[in-house]
Amino acid sequence: MLKLNQINKVFNEATPDEKVALDQINLELKMGDFVTVIGSNGAGKSTMLNMISGTLTPDFGDIIIAEKDVTKLPEYKRSQMIGRVFQDPMAGTAPTMTIEENLAMAYSRDKKRSFRRGVDKKRRELFRASLETLHLNLENRLNAKVGMLSGGERQALSLLMATFTQPSILLLDEHTAALDPSRAELITNITKQLVEKDKLTTLMITHNMQQALDLGNRLIMMDKGQIILEIEAEEKKGLTIPKLMDEFERIRGEKLTSDKALLGV
Numbered sequence: 001m002l003k004l005n006q007i008n009k010v011f012n013e014a015t016p017d018e019k020v021a022l023d024q025i026n027l028e029l030k031m032g033d034f035v036t037v038i039g040s041n042g043a044g045k046s047t048m049l050n051m052i053s054g055t056l057t058p059d060f061g062d063i064i065i066a067e068k069d070v071t072k073l074p075e076y077k078r079s080q081m082i083g084r085v086f087q088d089p090m091a092g093t094a095p096t097m098t099i100e101e102n103l104a105m106a107y108s109r110d111k112k113r114s115f116r117r118g119v120d121k122k123r124r125e126l127f128r129a130s131l132e133t134l135h136l137n138l139e140n141r142l143n144a145k146v147g148m149l150s151g152g153e154r155q156a157l158s159l160l161m162a163t164f165t166q167p168s169i170l171l172l173d174e175h176t177a178a179l180d181p182s183r184a185e186l187i188t189n190i191t192k193q194l195v196e197k198d199k200l201t202t203l204m205i206t207h208n209m210q211q212a213l214d215l216g217n218r219l220i221m222m223d224k225g226q227i228i229l230e231i232e233a234e235e236k237k238g239l240t241i242p243k244l245m246d247e248f249e250r251i252r253g254e255k256l257t258s259d260k261a262l263l264g265v
């Protein structure tokens, strides 16, 4: 479903600020894979997601999504294939529009449909049914302006909107990090539910080690622009935080005193 071949990205090349953000990354996701991504600050995690979404282009290397080479495709042309949720709950929704209008916008992301603010009865029922799955009573607030919602409610809506048209790839960029623990747990559960329902191929960056262990069928660890560890299905089931720290130490030859160094928190 997704292939990254030898992706390289250097910022400010040949200047004193030169930074190798991605150092010939290779990664392959099969349909339905749910991969959690951990790594220290500046490891290249967001840059990798930005490459997939088309926000950034690689210096060299190829990006294949659903068998299509999208390396040169601009971001807006990839948007049908990609759903993305950011850390900032304010980023994924339009605050001055209603819940219904936001959903209508997400629904029309699929280019075959044109965006109309007016929504017919059938579509309203579809929106209502989708919102019901969140168990936040948003289905009864279709005409509420999104700017009035709490951070958790807004993030839940962003998630629903990002998955609405069943994208080829779902990108989650620390999407629970800005929420308090109970809201973060709620969004984690909704994530699990939405991803499982449509078997979405997902990449999720997290600084929460337990979340990285609990969610998904694969885990990757990044450091200094490289993927230094890949853990697959069966192995992931028995994984613990101390085991991950040992692995980092074995690969990098650096002793970690806390998992915080590994996670960049």
Ligand SMILES: Nc1ncnc2c1ncn2[C@@H]1O[C@H](COP(=O)(O)OP(=O)(O)OP(=O)(O)O)[C@@H](O)[C@H]1O
Pocket (backbone or CB within 6 Å): 011, 012, 019, 020, 021, 039, 040, 041, 042, 043, 044, 045, 046, 047, 048, 264
């Ligand atoms: N637009 C940019 N211009 C210059 N340098 C950049 C740019 N974007 C990222 N970088 C640098 O590239 C490196 C990788 O950044 P990236 O944001 O991908 O890391 P990350 O793993 O997501 O880190 P964090 O966990 O702190 O968010 C960092 O050193 C960062 O400073």
